[in-house]
Amino acid sequence: MLTLIKNAQLFAPRNLGECDLLVADGRIALIERHIDIGGASLPLKVIDAKGKLLVPGYVDTLVHITGGGGEGGFNSRTPELTLAEAVGAGVTTLVGALGTDADTRSIEDLFGKTKALTEDGLSCYMYTGSYEVPVRTLTGNVRSDLIFLDPVIGVGEIAIADHRGSQPTVQELARIASDANVGGMISGKSGIVMIHVGAGREQLELLHQVHRDFELRLSLFYPTHINRSRALLEAGIEFARKGGSIDFTASTTEHILAMGELRASEALALALEAGVSENQITISSDAQGSLPHFDQAGRLDGLEIGRIGSLHEEWTRAVREHQVSFSTALATVTRNPAKVTGLHRKGEIAVGKDADFNLLEPDSLTIDSVMCRGRWLQHNGKRVAKTAFEHVEVEA
Incomplete structure (x- = not known):
């Protein structure tokens, strides 16, 4: 037809x-x-x-397609993404990821869900690994996952500046990035390292240290949640000025916003105003991930679920409320994420x-x-x- x-x-x-x-x-x-x-x-x-x-169909580079969460106990595990949710949100290409929990959620399950969503009509890819270091993989190492498994396009979300991560050293992160880089070169994929950035005061310093000490380019790293606070946004702007791409998270809650997070649409407008190239900015939904609230002592005091529909809401909000041009805002959920993740037929x-x-x-x-x-x-x-x-x- x-x-x-x-x-x-x-x-x-x-x-x-x-x-x-x-x-x-x-x-x-x-x-x-x-x-x-x-x-x-x-x-x-x-x-x-x-x-x-x-x-273009939206390209969402961070979706917890098998569900996420669990920070509040087993009954706080979030549900899987459904085909109906993705289609209704206009997302035609998505990249699945694990997060905090790689124990009751598995990389094998992520692979199966990735294949299922593709068979149902979407274009679905995945990151190998999770917050955790050493990285859990399907074949035994990051490089082989990239080379031999078609849906695997990178590794992540590796957590930094977050009490829920494994607190990777500069050497550990350099090894992960090197393996992803070589695996991507051999397989013709991006080999991108998706980085979950928490609220820790070290922010993006670990990425800069890897770049300085091991001469690995900053563009290997793809840090997300950069709209978590104004301070982290400033760090993200500096990261972009040095050649990296930054990702803003569309899913949020009123509670999290009250604690200092910026909407992705506002962060986009501020980054553009600061001189960041529109080509270096993306927005992802973090759908099905948990949106936890922690008190000042670091204790969980609330939990909500990320929505894939937030992607459409935030890029259109950028146009209507923040005077970002239609094409520029649209590029952050189409062309830009496709290029960062090496999905050259998309976006x-x-x-x-x-x-x-x-x-x-x-x-x-x-x-x-x-x-x-x-x-x-x-x-x-x-x-x-x-x-x-x-x-x-x-x-x-």
Whole structure:
């Protein structure tokens, strides 16, 4: 089946104006002002998207797809991500991760969930490892996981500046980054090291120390939660000025905001104002991760769950409330995260890229339709993709 989308306002994320777009074999085959393949005897479905905005499918680089949490006991473990949640949020590409708990949650389970979400219609990848050092892997080491396992694109989230981490030394982190780097080189992947940054006063110093002592480039590291506080944001801005990329977390709570965290949308506006290149900033959801509240003594006093829908909410909030340009804000959840993680067929509307995109209503920016790899997952506001356990017939 070929799909021809006509008369949509295309954002690649750059504004391309009103265009037609032809999808063939799961990829974008043609983009023109007007495409007419009228008398040809082809299996063609034509969609008139007049008035709709066509944007790349969102790329979410930190999702706890098997659930997370557990800091408050076994009954505080968060649930797995569902296909419906991801599709409804416009996320077509996601990277799964473990977090604090790599004991009752396993890297094997993460691998299985990654494969399941891909079979259900999304493009799902994963990090090997967790907060913990030494890193737990599937094959026995980070390098081999990257080389031999297709879904594995990097390692993480390795925790620094956090009492829940393993307090890695500079030598330990350098070894992890070196193995990820070489594994990525051999396999043609990014080999990125996703870094969970806690509230500790050391902030990003460990990353700078690895860079100084071992001459490993800062761009190997991908620190997240940089909007945790204004002080950490300043440290993140300095990290970006020296060549690294920084990630803001979309999921938050009113309690956490009251304790000093910034919304991802506000942090984005402040980083841009400070001169950080728009190409070095991403936003991820941290979906299904726990959002714990700790008191001043470090004791847990509350817990909520990250939402994948926060990704859409925060980039659109950046446009509406913080006057960030539409294309710049959109790039933080599409093109930029795809480039940081080495997913080169994702995150942009261009010929040869995967046919992953969302159709948005122009005024409300609500998500009307979602396509991934040339297949509709949601169309005209209704989810049409289903899991193996949903037996209602749907028309894609």
